[in-house]
Amino acid sequence: MLIKTPVDIASSEITPRGTYLRRREFLAALVTLPVTGKMVTTTDTQTAKQAITSYTNYYEFGSDKGDAGRNGAAFKPAPWSVAVDGLCAKPGTYTLEDIMKPHPLEERVYRMRCVEGWSMVIPWDGFPLANLLRRFEPSAKAKFVEFTTVMRAQEMPGIRRGVLPYPYREGLRMDEAMHPLTILATGLYGETLPTQNGAPLRLVVPWKYGFKSIKAIVKISFVEKQPLNTWQEANAYYYGFYANVNPEVPTPSYSQATERRIGEFFMRRTLPFNGYGDQVASMYAGMDSRKLF
Numbered sequence: 001m002l003i004k005t006p007v008d009i010a011s012s013e014i015t016p017r018g019t020y021l022r023r024r025e026f027l028a029a030l031v032t033l034p035v036t037g038k039m040v041t042t043t044d045t046q047t048a049k050q051a052i053t054s055y056t057n058y059y060e061f062g063s064d065k066g067d068a069g070r071n072g073a074a075f076k077p078a079p080w081s082v083a084v085d086g087l088c089a090k091p092g093t094y095t096l097e098d099i100m101k102p103h104p105l106e107e108r109v110y111r112m113r114c115v116e117g118w119s120m121v122i123p124w125d126g127f128p129l130a131n132l133l134r135r136f137e138p139s140a141k142a143k144f145v146e147f148t149t150v151m152r153a154q155e156m157p158g159i160r161r162g163v164l165p166y167p168y169r170e171g172l173r174m175d176e177a178m179h180p181l182t183i184l185a186t187g188l189y190g191e192t193l194p195t196q197n198g199a200p201l202r203l204v205v206p207w208k209y210g211f212k213s214i215k216a217i218v219k220i221s222f223v224e225k226q227p228l229n230t231w232q233e234a235n236a237y238y239y240g241f242y243a244n245v246n247p248e249v250p251t252p253s254y255s256q257a258t259e260r261r262i263g264e265f266f267m268r269r270t271l272p273f274n275g276y277g278d279q280v281a282s283m284y285a286g287m288d289s290r291k292l293f
């Protein structure tokens with residue numbers, strides 16, 4: 001069953017100012033209602049586990065797709081804690097056990113698409129990010145959520161090479177963070193999350209390019225201003241804040257109209273919002289996707 005939320009109201013029904021004002025109402029509704037239930041997000045064939053765990057982007061371990069799988073053995077995903085700060089009533093340091101305790105794990109099969117034209121279908125285990133964020137009681141001033149990855153140069157050899165500015169950071173607008181499709185994943189294929197896929201806790205935002213799905217989260221901050229994400233900091237020409245999958249807007253050097261599903265031979269046409277447009281497009285009504293990419 002697909003969960004329909006108030007943000008699915010057609011953009012044509014509301015004025016731009018109304019959009020803004022009503023978004024606050026929707027947010028309040030999402031903040032009080034826990035997101036529950038089984039969600040079918042794709043019936044596409046799942047990518048082989050071997051491919052999902054050996055073809056990853058995790059620059060803290062190196063810039064080759066096999067590096068995190070090869071160089072991850074020294075990484076310790078336990079014990080783990082997450083610092084919560086910024087504009088909320090319940091800041092603090094929470095252990096992973098505490099974060100996971102009240103959240104029954106759900107299996108969700110998602111299409112994931114990387115900005116360089118490849119995609120996978122991944123059965124994640126996780127829980128809606130909204131259910132966790134509600135516990136921290138974000139204030140009305142919090143407009144964005146910023147996430148930070150752990151930075152352990154001893155265990156992560158790519159950090160010493162410094163291809164990206166670390167720690168890796170990402171951000172979501174509050175309504176994106178509270179959307180029922182957005183989850184925190186703790187496993188895949190029914191097993192604990194492997195190091196190379198972001199153990200022990202990583203974000204999954206299936207309508208956005210892969211780089212938004214930050215791995216090994218150690219900090220969640222509620223902020224008023226749009227945070228700067230790592231890839232945008234590294235190359236603002238290519239990488240924006242929103243990073244919604246958009247086949248109509250090419251990058252400065254290549255088309256984004258097609259993708260190669262890992263394990264398949266023929267190219268596929270890339271779908272707007274990675275195929276999740278019916279559930280998320282209304283959040284971006286009126287936005288110029290060429291400027292706000």
Ligand SMILES: Nc1nc2c(c(=O)[nH]1)N[C@H]1C(S)=C(S)[C@@H](COP(=O)(O)O)O[C@H]1N2
Pocket residue numbers: 055056057058059060112113114115149168196197198209210211212213214215216
């Ligand atoms: N901390 C951290 N998170 C990260 C990255 C990274 O280099 N470091 N790479 C991102 C990119 S570019 C992609 S495509 C996805 C890939 O997720 P996967 O490797 O689990 O498929 O992770 C994202 N999360």
Ligand SMILES: [Mo]
Pocket residue numbers: 057114115116209210211
């Ligand atoms: Mo990526």
